[in-house]
Amino acid sequence: MSIDRELAEGLRQIGKRKTPTIAVEVVSVDKAQGTCEVKDDELQYTVRLASVINDNAERFYLFPKEGSSVLIASIGEDENRYYVVAYSEIENVSLRIEETQLTIDKAGLHLQRGEVDLKSLLNELLTELKNAVIQTPSGVGNFSPNNVMKFEEINNKINELLQ
Structure with a gap:
């Protein structure tokens, strides 16, 4: 199958998902765990900042600002596991690959x-x-x-x- 066909098929599958994205407010961020607490009306959830969280040192996170809005989606169609897919405001970015760490925030790089x-x-x-x-x-x-x-x-x- 060509890459164009695979991409088109992947987009079709995303469109068929039964669980939609949900707009929520960020209550707190746990940078060490790569998660954040969010609330939707009065319900509060812990969601991942990335769909995959590895125990190894290689990580890439966008950390949202507390009080900002994010869109979350379920992992697979498991409505008990969510991750952030879009951000209204980002506080900082963290990328770690083996021994190399890159952090960007309002103070600089x-x-x-x-x-x-x-x-x-x-x-x-x-x-x-x-x-x-x-x-x-x-x-x-x-x-x-x-x-x-x-x-x-x-x-x-x-x-x-x-x-």
Whole structure:
């Protein structure tokens, strides 16, 4: 079967689902478990933030803001297990693949692999450049004050962008 046919068949199957999506309000978010508490009128549910939650370290979550609206759908047609399929507001994004962790929120971006994080690495590089001793044919020198100011400006922008 061609990929176009498989996609068309998959969309037809989604359209045949007996259980619809439900609009609910986010009450709380459990980032460690990858779930959130939601309420629909007076009923409260615990729902997954992803359809599949693995016990391994590889995860991708969109964390909704508390008080925001989300759409939930049942997993398969099991009306006791739901997951979030759409968000009105996202508080942050978290992606982990083995040793690499990427987090994005209103404060900026954090990228880390093992013990090394991007912000610290770039800050360290710019500090070394500002303090560098340069060998020239006429002797030892340093970067000009204009270069050092530019390095500091770049470092400040890095600190605004990265966590």
